[in-house]
Amino acid sequence: MQFVTPLLEGLKVNLEILVVSTLLAFLMAFLAGFGRLAKYRVVRGITLVYVEVFRGTSLLVQLFWMYFALPAMHVNVSAMAAAIIALGLNYGAYGSEVVRSCLLAVPKGQTEASIALNMTYPLRMRRIILPQAWRMMLPGFGNLQIELLKGTSLVYLITLADITYKGMILRSANISQQSLIFAWMLVIYFVVAYALVLLIRYFERRAAVGRG
Amino acid sequence: MWWDWNYAWSIVPELLRAIPITLAATLEGFVLACLLGLPMALAKRSQLRWLSWPVTAIAEFIRCTPLIIQLFFYYYALPSFGIVMSAMTTGVIGLGLHYSTYLAEVYRSGIDSVPRGQWEASRALNFSRGHTWLRIVLPQSVPPTIPVMGNYLIVMFKETPTLSAITLVELLTTAKNIGSQSFRYLEAFTLVGILFLIMSYPSAWLVRKLEVHLGRRERRAASHGR
Amino acid sequence: MDVKRKVEESAPPIVRYKGISKAYGDHQVLDHIDLDIRPGEKIALIGPSGSGKTTLARLLMTLEKPTSGTIEVNGEQLWHMERKGKLVEADEKHLHRVRGQIGMVFQHFNLFPHMNIIRNVMEALVHVQKLPKAEAEARSLEMLERVGLKDRTHHYPSQLSGGQKQRVAIARALVMQPRIMLFDEVTSALDPELVGEVLDVIKNVASEGEMAMMLITHEMDFARDIADRVLFTDGGRIVEQGPPEQILEHPRSERLKLFLARFRRHFGDSADVMTAVGLE
Structure with a gap:
């Protein structure tokens, strides 16, 4: 148990990154999800490039690029900011596919009925399409949330003092107990992941209330 | 200018030399994941609880914890149990095991998508269990999963940079080494990104084509009253 | 039940289609359609599937854009507007204003599955017409009572039968008080035993309203009962039109004769049978 306290100390960094980059990822997912369906070709083009670049390269490469390569362009970002931006933009790109496909999965008849009731585009999105699409998005977002959590473990490689970093420090001081230290790291991650799964299930249940 | 074209061109050959090992790790890991995923899927949906429960738990554990820590465990901790593996072997096993839990889910959805009537017809024709699985169920459940598996191949390819954490000299490590020699990171890391894009984008496009093709075949089969 | 009312022959039309064409690529769905609908008039559109009847309604509901031609609603251009003395393509604001006079009921109900029945009916009153x-709620309840569903207000659409769903959809469209209502094959997706309750509601509405109606239907008996005028469309044109007795009993064109004969030969004259086989 002596290892758990320092590991949890490091976990705080991961959770901070998790929360902020999740918010960023949500923002990007919706912006790009709607952008992919925009009326204007330019908007569609720009979002497509964003999505394909971030989905087509690797998260760790993006992390390194933000941290090591950006300074060459005289953009200095802290390791923390690089982590949040890379994770947020990366999972935002994946999330945008969830948003886009779920918006498209709402039956066309719903849009037609809204037009027949003379609803404007914003009203129809807000009251009719999004609530239905949101419910379909939750499982996809849930999977991405777990992937994002796991992704936070990579920030160790850009010098952040997260749980992995703490673990490696502990390991060098207690080399004979390294299996135990690694095992604890895995267990802690699993507990957090499981808590997230329960949270997501709660949201899914809530979204399903009243509907057969 | 921040960007030096001459320098960029000069490091391309060295980066290209790292591609074979990156691809090898991807492919070997993928084959392992495919091989492990099937028995895992069968065990997870088995009626025998002493089999299904632990396999499900282990798979969930592997799936919900980060690959990098798993790799550290295999690479640094296993030798104290007398298991010593090279970085490459560790990487392939780590990658393969991690993604076998994803592929197990893919197989499972494939198996579950075989209509009940197929099982009932096999029972009615008095096929043995083995015959039913090998000749009826699996041949029907594998084709629809092929595009999804293709997607995971690409996902695994993009995951290989994580193997740099256990000193495997793949694309990202090579770029980092190049960068640290000249203190120029922009060109090296940008080129790595571009190389990933160049290799993953056409594959993703192929997978999408395959998906459309299979979807069409599926519909044709359905319209022939399968 | 005779629900027909006298239609003012001389009144200006509530809807006027002028040279309306619609094509999807090479496929001509509507070919220079001219059609006037007078206030309060009930017209029924019959014809083989793909003859363009549904498209005619969808163009009026602004769900699809005409390739050429104009539509006027109550004397005002629908798809066009005047700007600096010239007719230009209508913007969303213009469409929004004119569209308020039109309502539609769909083949597949298109109720909002995430809202209960009363919310389905109230939604546009509150958010489009901005009523308190x-x-x-009072007006929605009244309307639900009229379609016989007052005891279902807090159910969700998934808990209703097809006939009940369609009655909710009718209430939802009616409560907006449109000047013309479009019914697009509203019984085609229903089980045969549920068709009657929906047709009764529509007949009821037809008997008391000043509202014009466009009914796209395969229910010939229903068309005969309710319509002031029946139009037979085929190949994107209105081939023949007139009072129901004339069109259904004494068809003149060969195509209409063939259409009606095929109906009777294969399916008898029973509307139920035609619905049962899902004929479009």
Whole structure:
């Protein structure tokens, strides 16, 4: 148990990154999800490039690029900011596919009925399409949330003092107990992941209330 | 200018030399994941609880914890149990095991998508269990999963940079080494990104084509009253 | 039940289609259609599937854009507007204003599955017509009572039968008080035993309203009962039109004769049978 306290100390960094980059990822997912369906070709083009670049390269490469390569362009970002931006933009790109496909999965008849009731585009999105699409998005977002959590473990490689970093420090001081230290790291991650799964299930249940 | 074209061109050959090992790790890991995923899927949906429960738990554990820590465990901790593996072997096993839990889910959805009537017809024709699985169920459940598996191949390819954490000299490590020699990171890391894009984008496009093709075949089969 | 009312022959039309064409690529769905609908008039559109009847309604509901031609609603251009003395393509604001006079009921109901019945009916009253909530609720309840579903207000659409769903959809469209209502094959997706309740509601509405109606239907008996005028469309044109007795009993064109004969030969004259086989 002596290892758990320092590991949890490091976990705080991961959770901070998790929360902020999740918010960023949500923002990007919706912006790009709607952008992919925009009326204007330019908007569609720009979002497509964003999505394909971030989905087509690797998260760790993006992390390194933000941290090591950006300074060459005289953009200095802290390791923390690089982590949040890379994770947020990366999972935002994946999330945008969830948003886009779920918006498209709402039956066309719903849009037609809204037009027949003379609803404007914003009203129809807000009251009719999004609530239905949101419910379909939750499982996809849930999977991405777990992937994002796991992704936070990579920030160790850009010098952040997260749980992995703490673990490696502990390991060098207690080399004979390294299996135990690694095992604890895995267990802690699993507990957090499981808590997230329960949270997501709660949201899914809530979204399903009243509907057969 | 921040960007030096001459320098960029000069490091391309060295980066290209790292591609074979990156691809090898991807492919070997993928084959392992495919091989492990099937028995895992069968065990997870088995009626025998002493089999299904632990396999499900282990798979969930592997799936919900980060690959990098798993790799550290295999690479640094296993030798104290007398298991010593090279970085490459560790990487392939780590990658393969991690993604076998994803592929197990893919197989499972494939198996579950075989209509009940197929099982009932096999029972009615008095096929043995083995015959039913090998000749009826699996041949029907594998084709629809092929595009999804293709997607995971690409996902695994993009995951290989994580193997740099256990000193495997793949694309990202090579770029980092190049960068640290000249203190120029922009060109090296940008080129790595571009190389990933160049290799993953056409594959993703192929997978999408395959998906459309299979979807069409599926519909044709359905319209022939399968 | 005779629900027909005298239609003012001389009144200006509530809807006027002028040279309306619609094509999807090479496929011509509507070919220079001219059609006037007078206020309060009930017209029924019959014809083989793909003859363009549904498209005619969808163009009026602004769900699809005509390739050429104009539509006027109550004397005002629908798809066009005047700007600096010239007719230009209508913007969303213009469409929004004119569209308020039109309502539509769909083949597949298109109820909002995430809202209960009363919310389905109230939604547009509150958010489009901006009525106070209490008033919107009172009017919605009244309308649900009219279609016989007052005891289902807090159910969700998934808990209703097809016939009940379609009655809710009718209430939802009616409560907006459109000047013309479009019914697009509203019984085609229903089980045969549920068709009657929906047709009764529509007949009821037809008997008391000043509202014009466009009914796209395969229910010939229903068309005969309710319509002031029946139009037979085929190949994107209105081939023949007139009072129901004339069109259904004494068809003149060969195509209409063939259409009606095929109906009777294969399916008898029973509307139920035609619905049962899902004929479009």
